[in-house]
Amino acid sequence: TRGAGIHPHVLSTNTTTTTMASRITTTMKKSFRGSSGKTGTKQWLSGGSGGAGDLSKWYGATRKLYLPGGLLSQNEIPNYLNGTLAGDYGYDPLGLGQNIAQVNKYREYELIHARWAMLGAAGGIIPEGLAANGADIKGGVWFETGKVLLDGDSLNYFAVPWTIIDNPLPLILVLGAQVALVGGAEKYRKEGAGPPGWAPGVGKFEPNVFGGLDGNNPGGPFDPLGLADDPDLFAELKVKEIKNGRLAMMSMLGFFIQALVTGEGPYANWSKHVADPFGYNLLTIVGSEERIPTL
Numbered sequence: 001t002r003g004a005g006i007h008p009h010v011l012s013t014n015t016t017t018t019t020m021a022s023r024i025t026t027t028m029k030k031s032f033r034g035s036s037g038k039t040g041t042k043q044w045l046s047g048g049s050g051g052a053g054d055l056s057k058w059y060g061a062t063r064k065l066y067l068p069g070g071l072l073s074q075n076e077i078p079n080y081l082n083g084t085l086a087g088d089y090g091y092d093p094l095g096l097g098q099n100i101a102q103v104n105k106y107r108e109y110e111l112i113h114a115r116w117a118m119l120g121a122a123g124g125i126i127p128e129g130l131a132a133n134g135a136d137i138k139g140g141v142w143f144e145t146g147k148v149l150l151d152g153d154s155l156n157y158f159a160v161p162w163t164i165i166d167n168p169l170p171l172i173l174v175l176g177a178q179v180a181l182v183g184g185a186e187k188y189r190k191e192g193a194g195p196p197g198w199a200p201g202v203g204k205f206e207p208n209v210f211g212g213l214d215g216n217n218p219g220g221p222f223d224p225l226g227l228a229d230d231p232d233l234f235a236e237l238k239v240k241e242i243k244n245g246r247l248a249m250m251s252m253l254g255f256f257i258q259a260l261v262t263g264e265g266p267y268a269n270w271s272k273h274v275a276d277p278f279g280y281n282l283l284t285i286v287g288s289e290e291r292i293p294t295l
Contacts, residue, residue: 055232058239059083066091086238087246111216114245121248124255128267141265142255189215200224261285 056062065072066089077090080100085107097103124142131140139148150171188194192215198204201224210218217238219228228234255266262269262285272280 053236055235058086059088059235063088065089086235087242108216111242111245114242114249117248117252118245121251121255124252125266125270128265132267132271141268143259143265197221201226 057064060083061074063083065074065077072090074090078092078095078097080097080103081088081090081092082100085103097106127137127140127145128142131137139145192210192213193207194210196204196206199221202221205221209220213220217228217234227237251266258264258266258269278284
């Protein structure tokens with residue numbers, strides 16, 4: 001983010017953030033085995049080397065920027081983009097960040113949207129792909145799902161890819177359950193505390209288990225595999241999450257536009273393009289008299 005005036009408190013926190021960036025940079029070459037003595041699941045998550053890669057590419061003053069070095073220098077990046085956040089490429093042409101507190105607020109919003117988009121992208125293409133390959137799925141194309149499942153004022157949930165569990169539920173009941181569950185989860189997320197519970201790999205936990213943890217990446221019961229035990233690997237996984245989340249948000253936008261233009265789902269568009277890359281692509285669809293864009 002760039003271009004806006006700097007909030008007064010940014011100057012007072014500049015030393016702190018510089019120190020944080022320096023600490024991240026200086027700890028980035030530790031091996032995962034050396035810091036925690038564990039391998040396994042975390043090894044393949046980190047690319048097979050058993051630890052985090054070179055985090056200087058993603059954090060601190062030497063991180064990658066959105067333009068090559070010859071076109072953009074570090075002193076052109078706003079002070080509030082200091083390299084402490086995962087996925088900070090120094091990009092804010094509209095100056096929306098303004099200050100560190102505002103950037104952190106936007107990061108919370110971005111992460112929530114990114115996580116929903118990753119779930120949505122998977123839910124948009126996987127059922128359609130299964131249906132196209134023989135699975136008995138009602139409303140496999142994402143923009144037809146609601147119409148098909150709401151037929152008859154009831155909701156038939158598709159449970160698993162190899163069978164259908166017929167469980168028609170009244171729409172008002174489903175709506176009420178969703179509002180209560182999602183609303184409750186959002187309330188607990190904002191407050192940073194919730195009821196006691198149980199989680200795989202963690203066991204029973206008390207309401208104060210999230211006290212003092214990062215609200216965006218709390219870990220604890222949400223990390224049953226212990227992926228965040230190593231701080232360097234955790235920093236790398238944050239980068240992977242935000243990069244995949246941004247890609248998913250763009251994918252969802254693409255799904256919407258493709259549905260309006262072609263009248264088909266993403267799996268159908270993809271399979272046709274793979275079968276005939278030069279005959280079925282953006283240029284041929286837009287230029288076709290049979291498929292005039294409806295945007």
